[in-house]
Amino acid sequence: GEEVAQTPKHLVRGEGQKAKLYCAPIKGHSYVFWYQQVLKNEFKFLISFQNENVFDETGMPKERFSAKCLPNSPCSLEIQATKLEDSAVYFCASSQSKAGNTIYFGEGSWLTVV
Amino acid sequence: AQSVTQPDIHITVSEGASLELRCNYSYGATPYLFWYVQSPGQGLQLLLKYFSGDTLVQGIKGFEAEFKRSQSSFNLRKPSVHWSDAAEYFCAVGARGSQGNLIFGKGTKLSVKP
Numbered sequence: 748g749e750e751v752a753q754t755p756k757h758l759v760r761g762e763g764q765k766a767k768l769y770c771a772p773i774k775g776h777s778y779v780f781w782y783q784q785v786l787k788n789e790f791k792f793l794i795s796f797q798n799e800n801v802f803d804e805t806g807m808p809k810e811r812f813s814a815k816c817l818p819n820s821p822c823s824l825e826i827q828a829t830k831l832e833d834s835a836v837y838f839c840a841s842s843q844s845k846a847g848n849t850i851y852f853g854e855g856s857w858l859t860v861v
Numbered sequence: 862a863q864s865v866t867q868p869d870i871h872i873t874v875s876e877g878a879s880l881e882l883r884c885n886y887s888y889g890a891t892p893y894l895f896w897y898v899q900s901p902g903q904g905l906q907l908l909l910k911y912f913s914g915d916t917l918v919q920g921i922k923g924f925e926a927e928f929k930r931s932q933s934s935f936n937l938r939k940p941s942v943h944w945s946d947a948a949e950y951f952c953a954v955g956a957r958g959s960q961g962n963l964i965f966g967k968g969t970k971l972s973v974k975p
Binding site for chain 2: 751778780782788789790792795802803805806838840842849850851852853854855
């Protein structure tokens with residue numbers, strides 16, 4: 748597709764429940780990134796993939812968060828046993844293979860943990 | 862430590878007036894520099910980017926930014942603001958050779974009064 752597609756747009760989970768978010772990158776883009784935006788302003792890099800391989804996971808919390816990009820499937824970000832502080836907008840982005848290429852962002856998935 | 866500072870949390874300008882949004886960065890080497898805009902409930906749209914070459918960069922929607930290495934700044938400007946420019950603006954830096962691990966500023970909210 749011509750845009751980064753994220754689903755669902757909104758997700759509400761009770762504390763302790765699992766949350767799973769999906770991202771379809773722009774067709775032809777080899778890199779996928781996940782960002783977390785909390786408090787409406789603070790963006791935090793979580794993880795990036797080069798095709799199905801983890802490229803950089805320095806921002807991923809060690810516990811409860813996992814992500815995958817499998818061939819012929821949307822990428823996913825999963826949070827096990829959600830906590831209140833996981834409430835945020837999770838943005839997926841993608842770019843072509845060349846370093847420095849423009850990174851295109853999706854519209855985000857708003858996770859609310861209650 | 863690598864960081865991006867946007868000193869102004871909120872700026873209000875009159876429609877038709879000029880605009881300058883400030884961005885200062887702290888980075889070990891010459892970074893890639895970006896300005897993104899986020900409208901309410903939307904993802905991030907790239908306004909412009911600096912990788913190398915001419916330090917005055919032209920972007921979309923009439924925006925431009927100037928990279929000043931001596932001041933570690935990348936300020937965003939527009940000569941005449943339109944009401945539709947009201948949004949949140951984010952400055953971001955990325956390392957050369959990295960892919961997508963961007964460090965964002967906390968954003969500047971722009972309000973436009975008639």
